[in-house]
Amino acid sequence: DIRLIVDTDPGVDDAMALLYLAAQRERVELVSVGSVHGNLGARPGAENALRILEVAGLGSVPVAVGADRPLDFSYLPSGQFVHGADGLSGAAGPAASARPVAENAAVRLVRLCRENPGELTVLALGPLTNLALALHLEPELPNLVRSVVWMGGAIDAPGNITAHAEANAAHDPLAADQVLGAGFPLTVVPLDVTRRVWADADWWASIAAATGARAKAMTAWSRQYLRANSEFEKHRGGPGTLCHDPVAAILLLEPELAEYERHPVLVEFAGGQTRGATLVDRRGYITPADASAGRPSVRIATDIDVRPCLGRLQAAL
Numbered sequence: 001d002i003r004l005i006v007d008t009d010p011g012v013d014d015a016m017a018l019l020y021l022a023a024q025r026e027r028v029e030l031v032s033v034g035s036v037h038g039n040l041g042a043r044p045g046a047e048n049a050l051r052i053l054e055v056a057g058l059g060s061v062p063v064a065v066g067a068d069r070p071l072d073f074s075y076l077p078s079g080q081f082v083h084g085a086d087g088l089s090g091a092a093g094p095a096a097s098a099r100p101v102a103e104n105a106a107v108r109l110v111r112l113c114r115e116n117p118g119e120l121t122v123l124a125l126g127p128l129t130n131l132a133l134a135l136h137l138e139p140e141l142p143n144l145v146r147s148v149v150w151m152g153g154a155i156d157a158p159g160n161i162t163a164h165a166e167a168n169a170a171h172d173p174l175a176a177d178q179v180l181g182a183g184f185p186l187t188v189v190p191l192d193v194t195r196r197v198w199a200d201a202d203w204w205a206s207i208a209a210a211t212g213a214r215a216k217a218m219t220a221w222s223r224q225y226l227r228a229n230s231e232f233e234k235h236r237g238g239p240g241t242l243c244h245d246p247v248a249a250i251l252l253l254e255p256e257l258a259e260y261e262r263h264p265v266l267v268e269f270a271g272g273q274t275r276g277a278t279l280v281d282r283r284g285y286i287t288p289a290d291a292s293a294g295r296p297s298v299r300i301a302t303d304i305d306v307r308p309c310l311g312r313l314q315a316a317l
Ligand code: BDR
Pocket: 009, 011, 012, 013, 014, 039, 079, 082, 125, 126, 151, 160, 166, 167, 168, 244, 245
């Protein structure tokens, strides 16, 4: 059984991931959800998390508001141009009946991991600001969690929010660099694999035809995201969406659907045009001049079995 904390910036594909997880109740216990800036602000993000959990019948899962700024207070346009002003394609709907808990998401992450050493898995679906802050509060955090899975980065693939950077890395490159270098038992699910999981018009039509609450909500919440994805991904030859965050959730439960390599990953947090780029050194040697000297490796998904992922997601909605 996986006892899970989800850290998220919900976000249409974050909603897909949460709804997928909600359908895996025999295997996943959702312990707590934290919100972070990224697709939208952390507070409206927490409101979305509550809405999504309510639709999923998980309205009693606590939601904590997390960081609303990257570590260095820099700014990048939010993901609202992709996910809609409210993060859910303008269809977020009325507020859920539950309210966020008073405890901050990073503080809560530290407390829960201290109280349950070695037991909790963290699925991070947004910028890594909360995890970095938690690491500042508790440097032993990498030894207290069971594992971490992060959707983020673009290793060999082009970026998405900029030419060289994936959005979750770009929204807080310093936090990403700190967390990736901290020695967590960590799996990175980068754009290299998520950009292969394309839900086409037929896939979305099958969700629109379904009558369950999850499918109905997802159909409404995906409209603006579908438009934006279809516009950005014209080369696919028809409308559809990428499914970044649910791919990370699926690999958490079924890691055998992907192939992996282990490398240290550095994140460019000082560059101009390449800020947020995730760097893997393939030379096979390290010099004393390299920032990756002594840096722990993380597991990086490099290839994925696409069809089962789309099938799992369809079955869950
Ligand atoms: C990531 O950025 C966000 O827009 C998505 O929710 C996903 O987590 C993809 O780059």
